[in-house]
Amino acid sequence: MKDSVGYVIVALAGLLTATVGAVAYRSVPPWGVVMAIVMVLAAAVFARAWLSWTGLGVFAGLWVLLTAVWSANGPGNSVLIAQDGLGIAWLAGSAVAIVIAAVIPVKLLVGDDVTT
Numbered sequence: 310m311k312d313s314v315g316y317v318i319v320a321l322a323g324l325l326t327a328t329v330g331a332v333a334y335r336s337v338p339p340w341g342v343v344m345a346i347v348m349v350l351a352a353a354v355f356a357r358a359w360l361s362w363t364g365l366g367v368f369a370g371l372w373v374l375l376t377a378v379w380s381a382n383g384p385g386n387s388v389l390i391a392q393d394g395l396g397i398a399w400l401a402g403s404a405v406a407i408v409i410a411a412v413i414p415v416k417l418l419v420g421d422d423v424t425t
Contacts, residue, residue: 312360319356319364323371326352331379331389334399342395346402353410358418369407376400 330345349372356368379389380400390396 315360315364316367319360319368320371322352322356323368324375327372327375327379330399330403331376334390335395338395339398342398342402345399346406349403350406350409353407354413354418357410357413365407365411372403372407376403 326349330349334342334345353365353368357365360367376390380392380396382388390399
């Protein structure tokens with residue numbers, strides 16, 4: 310039961326960080342991008358620490374899926390994530406943040422007393 314609730318929470322974290330980041334990254338340039346990337350990094354580290362690789366995979370997969378939706382042209386050719394410097398910084402920086410969460414050593418996440 311704990312794992313199923315964990316996957317739901319990690320999935321919601323992926324969806325929420327993609328949505329909030331897509332809206333907030335332009336808020337206060339350049340600090341909006343920085344804070345949105347820090348939010349993705351924190352959520353990705355949380356997902357990996359709680360549910361290991363599968364948690365990070367669920368988080369990253371849903372983040373990528375919804376970010377692709379927000380990057381696509383909408384009605385009237387409008388986009389939420391523009392292809393300018395800030396938009397590219399948001400996309401690339403968030404991808405790097407997820408990779409950083411993936412390469413953090415397990416001992417840093419769970420400590421010495423826990424075996425995985």
